[in-house]
Amino acid sequence: MSHLKLSTAAIAVLAASATAVFAQGREEIRVVGSSTVFPYSQAVSEQFANNTGVPSPIVESTGTGGGMQIFCGGIGEQHPDMTGASRAMKASEFELCQENGVTDITEVYFGSDGLSLAISRESDFDWDLSLSEIYLALAAQVPVDGEWADNPYTTWNEINPDLPEVEILAYGPPPTSGTRDAFVELALWAGCEGLDFVQEGDYDEDWIEENCSRMRTDGPFVEAGENDNLIVQRLQADANAMGIFGYSFLFENQDTLKAVTIEGVAPNEDTIASGDYPVSRPLFFYVKNAHRGVIPNLEEFVAEFVSEEAMGPGGYLSERGLVPLQEARRAETREAAMEGTTFEGPAE
Amino acid sequence: MTDMMDTSANAPRRTSLKGNSALVARRKRRERLLMGVGLGAILIAFTVLFILVASLVSTGYTAFVQTQVTLDVHVDPAEISEEQLPRGGFQNVLTRSVLDLLPDADPETDLRAVRGILSNGAQFALRDQVAADPSLIGQTITLTVPLSDPYDQLNKGNINRDTPESERRLNDQAVVWFDQLDQAGRISTPFNWALFTNADSRFPELAGLKGALVGSFWVLFICFAVSFPVGIGAAIYLEEFAPKNRVSDFIEVNINNLAAVPSVVFGLLALAVFLNWFGLPRSAPFVGGLTLALMTMPTIIIATRAALKAVPPSIREAALGLGASKQQVVFGHVLPLAMPGILTGTIIGLAQALGETAPLLLIGMNAFITSAPTSPFDASTALPTQIFIWADSPERGFVSRTSAAILVLLGFLVIMNALAIYLRNRFERRW
Numbered sequence: 001m002s003h004l005k006l007s008t009a010a011i012a013v014l015a016a017s018a019t020a021v022f023a024q025g026r027e028e029i030r031v032v033g034s035s036t037v038f039p040y041s042q043a044v045s046e047q048f049a050n051n052t053g054v055p056s057p058i059v060e061s062t063g064t065g066g067g068m069q070i071f072c073g074g075i076g077e078q079h080p081d082m083t084g085a086s087r088a089m090k091a092s093e094f095e096l097c098q099e100n101g102v103t104d105i106t107e108v109y110f111g112s113d114g115l116s117l118a119i120s121r122e123s124d125f126d127w128d129l130s131l132s133e134i135y136l137a138l139a140a141q142v143p144v145d146g147e148w149a150d151n152p153y154t155t156w157n158e159i160n161p162d163l164p165e166v167e168i169l170a171y172g173p174p175p176t177s178g179t180r181d182a183f184v185e186l187a188l189w190a191g192c193e194g195l196d197f198v199q200e201g202d203y204d205e206d207w208i209e210e211n212c213s214r215m216r217t218d219g220p221f222v223e224a225g226e227n228d229n230l231i232v233q234r235l236q237a238d239a240n241a242m243g244i245f246g247y248s249f250l251f252e253n254q255d256t257l258k259a260v261t262i263e264g265v266a267p268n269e270d271t272i273a274s275g276d277y278p279v280s281r282p283l284f285f286y287v288k289n290a291h292r293g294v295i296p297n298l299e300e301f302v303a304e305f306v307s308e309e310a311m312g313p314g315g316y317l318s319e320r321g322l323v324p325l326q327e328a329r330r331a332e333t334r335e336a337a338m339e340g341t342t343f344e345g346p347a348e
Numbered sequence: 349m350t351d352m353m354d355t356s357a358n359a360p361r362r363t364s365l366k367g368n369s370a371l372v373a374r375r376k377r378r379e380r381l382l383m384g385v386g387l388g389a390i391l392i393a394f395t396v397l398f399i400l401v402a403s404l405v406s407t408g409y410t411a412f413v414q415t416q417v418t419l420d421v422h423v424d425p426a427e428i429s430e431e432q433l434p435r436g437g438f439q440n441v442l443t444r445s446v447l448d449l450l451p452d453a454d455p456e457t458d459l460r461a462v463r464g465i466l467s468n469g470a471q472f473a474l475r476d477q478v479a480a481d482p483s484l485i486g487q488t489i490t491l492t493v494p495l496s497d498p499y500d501q502l503n504k505g506n507i508n509r510d511t512p513e514s515e516r517r518l519n520d521q522a523v524v525w526f527d528q529l530d531q532a533g534r535i536s537t538p539f540n541w542a543l544f545t546n547a548d549s550r551f552p553e554l555a556g557l558k559g560a561l562v563g564s565f566w567v568l569f570i571c572f573a574v575s576f577p578v579g580i581g582a583a584i585y586l587e588e589f590a591p592k593n594r595v596s597d598f599i600e601v602n603i604n605n606l607a608a609v610p611s612v613v614f615g616l617l618a619l620a621v622f623l624n625w626f627g628l629p630r631s632a633p634f635v636g637g638l639t640l641a642l643m644t645m646p647t648i649i650i651a652t653r654a655a656l657k658a659v660p661p662s663i664r665e666a667a668l669g670l671g672a673s674k675q676q677v678v679f680g681h682v683l684p685l686a687m688p689g690i691l692t693g694t695i696i697g698l699a700q701a702l703g704e705t706a707p708l709l710l711i712g713m714n715a716f717i718t719s720a721p722t723s724p725f726d727a728s729t730a731l732p733t734q735i736f737i738w739a740d741s742p743e744r745g746f747v748s749r750t751s752a753a754i755l756v757l758l759g760f761l762v763i764m765n766a767l768a769i770y771l772r773n774r775f776e777r778r779w
Contacts, residue, residue, distance in 0.1 A: 026629075030727075039550065039741075046551075046718050050472055078629065227739060228740070229747070246742075254516070255511050255515050255516055314460070
């Protein structure tokens with residue numbers, strides 16, 4: 001029986017020590033959220049830990065939607081302190097937060113990120129597309145002979161005779177991705193709006209949102225998963241395929257990939273910051289104000305995130321592809337972040 | 349076969365094959381065919397394995413060395429004072445020592461570009477050295493620090509000098525600077541120990557596997573500590589004590605089914621039970637170990653039962669005949685004899701657990717953490733999830749590091765499987 005006693009005691013000790021560890025409280029900040037914001041949170045986390053010597057904040061890439069689910073799970077140590085988002089919080093997510101008692105959050109708009117449409121350098125055509133052409137190539141339904149019908153186009157020259165006779169093939173993110181949401185809003189909706197059919201038909205925004213949000217599923221658009229490096233590799237293998245991903249991936253792979261200019265504008269830091277490049281999106285993070293002062297160093301971490309060295313022009317976030325805000329906007333952001341202005345929910 | 353059936357049952361069976369050469373030839377042909385197919389299957393398996401390893405080695409081998417530069421750093425008291433430590437102008441001091449080596453770089457306009465030659469970690473290496481020994485302030489010390497990723501890639505030939513400047517990650521000026529440093533004998537490419545001694549970093553040249561290795565160790569430790577005793581206990585009961593009836597059949601079928609459940613299901617279970625219900629911390633190797641223990645347990649139970657079955661009943665009967673109790677028989681005789689088989693099964697189960705990714709992703713073990721865990725309750729990554737994170741990073745340096753990390757993981761798997769084979773050959777007894 002001494003064996004049994006010994007093992008019971010061992011289990012009891014293990015259980016007690018486990019509880020003791022949780023009871024101690026969390027030392028490090030926890031950040032979840034968008035895979036687009038992930039590299040920026042990473043950078044701030046590492047810089048912060050190196051500068052201050054505190055335990056490094058733990059950053060997880062869960063996707064914007066997944067991050068919101070975890071972030072809005074409740075208040076307390078087992079819930080993360082911040083979430084990154086490549087779009088603003090949706091009304092449904094805001095409600096989820098409210099239901100779970102996460103009522104006092106601050107929204108911080110810290111920069112923007114360009115979405116690039118890229119193609120291999122092997123392709124000898126200088127690609128320039130309008131948003132409407134992108135829409136006609138990649139959307140599920142388009143106007144055909146005055147009718148709203150399934151997308152019939154298979155080669156680019158069917159859309160515009162000036163484009164080469166090359167099969168339409170684009171790799172892009174799946175619907176769970178914030179990048180996909182942004183692409184639909186910035187490229188598809190805008191492209192749809194610009195179509196003659198829509199202009200003449202005098203359709204409103206609700207109609208566009210309902211009818212112009214679906215990517216085609218008959219082959220030319222391929223969902224390539226969340227891993228942007230895989231898309232980059234496929235583009236290198238196929239000179240005629242295009243890829244849709246964050247600007248930082250194009251920036252890192254400039255030797256093999258080139259940008260498809262959109263409405264004549266190539267993506268770079270200047271055009272994205274000024275908004276001339278049409279497919280750029282805002283990046284946010286959300287902080288739980290109830291965790292400030294409770295979780296050690298959270299206040300300082302937020303301060304580091306919105307500091308000029310991080311999100312300013314030439315800051316270390318811009319080295320990773322972030323496009324900084326205008327100066328006045330940066331000051332506003334910094335003020336809101338540090339004062340913990342309560343987010344009143346998404347504008348309707 | 350049919351022509352053999354044709355011979356009437358009454359006729360004496362021909363024992364000699366002489367004169368039936370067609371039959372012999374066909375039998376031989378079939379034998380050759382079987383051998384050929386078998387050999388072909390092995391060849392295909394080996395070719396695929398070879399391609400996999402070759403592609404990993406060809407992209408990954410560069411990550412095992414790191415480009416470094418040796419600098420003479422004057423620890424300027426004007427920039428770094430003892431009172432301010434650990435803060436100070438370490439980066440400025442380092443940048444100046446690089447500028448000294450580049451005669452044509454302008455200290456004003458090229459400052460940022462020159463600073464970019466060194467890894468961001470260089471300043472912290474200098475800081476730690478000076479903080480440990482403040483008497484270095486005012487002296488000139490020789491320091492070897494890593495270069496930043498683009499220069500590292502240039503040195504390794506992953507950035508092609510022949511591509512036009514506008515399409516290259518480094519401009520012509522940067523290439524010239526690199527060549528000047530190289531001609532001055534400052535550039536070296538030693539073995540990249542940082543790959544094993546550093547935790548994760550957003551800078552490829554600083555990123556290492558320490559956090560993942562320690563995390564994987566804790567995960568496997570917890571997994572072993574839970575699944576080994578429980579698995580063996582269950583197997584002993586089922587094999588030695590349980591009555592053979594419908595209930596034990598039902599349990600057996602379920603254990604076999606459990607072994608085939610996709611691992612992501614265990615991840616979802618862990619998310620619901622361990623994290624949301626028990627409130628255990630996210631990303632902790634403790635939770636990862638528990639989750640993988642659920643997965644490994646059926647493997648251990650099945651292996652243990654097979655090993656127990658292989659012990660001849662004569663040993664049990666002899667022991668029982670001498671008056672040993674059932675417990676004495678099991679712990680004194682059967683279990684020790686079955687141990688090699690049990691250990692082999694356990695190691696194979698743990699090797700599977702080491703490479704398991706999906707359940708760890710669900711409990712958040714794919715976080716970015718720049719320090720190694722000190723206990724199983726600290727947030728951490730594991731080897732496969734670290735590979736997952738690196739595979740998703742845009743920087744060039746992470747491409748080779750991903751392959752290198754896969755090679756390290758494969759290395760551990762080979763060691764574990766070799767250990768299992770060794771144990772089997774060395775200790776297993778045949779009756």
